[in-house]
Amino acid sequence: MLRQPLSGFSCVLLAVCALMQRSAAQPACDPVTQYVDNTDGCCRMCPPGTSMTSLSTCTEPNCSPCGNNEYQDKYTTEQKCTLQPYCDPNKNFKAAVHTSKKSRTTCLCEEGFHCSSKECITCIPHTSCPPGEGAVSIGDHAHDTVCKECPEGSFSDESSWSGACKQWTVCKTGFYVSQRGTARSDNTCVESGPSPAAYVVPILVIMSLLVAVGVFLCKVKPELFKRVAKCCMKSTHLPIEAEQDPEAPIRIERITPEENEDDDSILTGVPLTDNGNVLVQENGKLEQLSRQESQTECSQVCYNVVSDVQSR
Missing domain, CATH: 2.10.50.10 (Tumor Necrosis Factor Receptor, subunit A, domain 2)
Known part of the structure; x- marks a missing residue:
């Protein structure tokens, strides 16, 4: 008896059954x-x-x-x-x-370097932020540094791959900003000088003292006040009268002391001429001093008078 050949479907079915039997084993x-x-x-x-x-x-x-x-x-x-x-x-x-x-x-890359690619075959330096810019994201092994311009009120004065922008300095009490900061520089603080009001009190005190001395002399010793004022003004080179020729010979005068309690030569101990020049006595004679010496003596006269007023 002849067997009929298997159909295609039957062959596939037998193959699947064999595979399942093997997998189960x-x-x-x-x-x-x-x-x-x-x-x-x-x-x-x-x-x-x-x-x-x-x-x-x-x-x-x-x-x-x-x-x-x-x-x-x-x-x-x-x-x-x-x-x-x-x-x-x-x-x-x-x-x-x-x-x-x-x-x-x-x-891992050395500090300051990052991988040049995803495969990290080699490391390259981080980007360096120039002055005026700061690092907003500091570089690491896998990423580069990200720089950004410093905002208002901050600065960076160096090139750095890790430095951030720094805030401007706030000047302490007693200092003021002489130069305003920029994106590349800090504020410049300078110590404040004394206030103009600090000079007012000393000036008023000195003026009050001078007025008091002038009033005292005018009331008590009017003639002495005139001579002292003339002598002091002359010592400060104020033009009171025509100055004498410096080339002129020294004039020698003789004076006779008078009994006058208002005489400034008695109060001060320094005789003066009519022009306010100072006379000195040597060997019974009175000589007129030079201009420089006379001014020095006049200054001494003013000082003696002020001291006399203060003592009273």
Whole structure:
């Protein structure tokens, strides 16, 4: 009896049934920690930080720790660990410190540098903010520095990849701003001088004293007041009368002392001529002093009179 050939549908159905029978025969293995061996059994893998030796069995794997500068970051059947990356200082990387055998060490850029690309093959310097700008976002291993112009009331006077804008200085009490700050410079504070009002009181005191001396002399010694005023004004080079020719010879005069209690020569002890020049006595004679000497003596006369008024 001849068999009829199977139809296409029947062939597909038989293939699916065979696959299902085979799948049902295989155990369910953990894809992370186990693997399927040639006998269709579930075998254990070595954990992270180790590698599998040739002495391993399916159920009892022989795992060896990774060596120095090596790592294994997952369960494995590999017999060797992976080398840690080399962080080249010539490419501005920090010296690597491998602290774990279960993870890959990341090479970090030196301070002031960042990765030139996503792969971080080399490191390049951060952008340096010029004077007048400050860092609003300081650069790190993965990002560059972001600069921005200093706002009103702040400044930056240096080039820096990490320096922010600084606030203008507020002058302390007793100081004032002599020069206003800019985006590149700070306020300039200068110590304040004494107030003009500080001079008012001393000036009023001196003026009051002079007025009091003048009033006293006018009432008590009018003739003496005239001579003292004439002498003092002459000592300050005020034009009272025509000055004598400095080339003229010194005039020698003789005077006879008179009994006059109003005579200023008696009060002050210094004889004067009619022109207010000072006479000095030598060997019974009175001589007229030079202009400079006369002015010095006149100053002494004024001082003696003021002292006499103060003592009274």
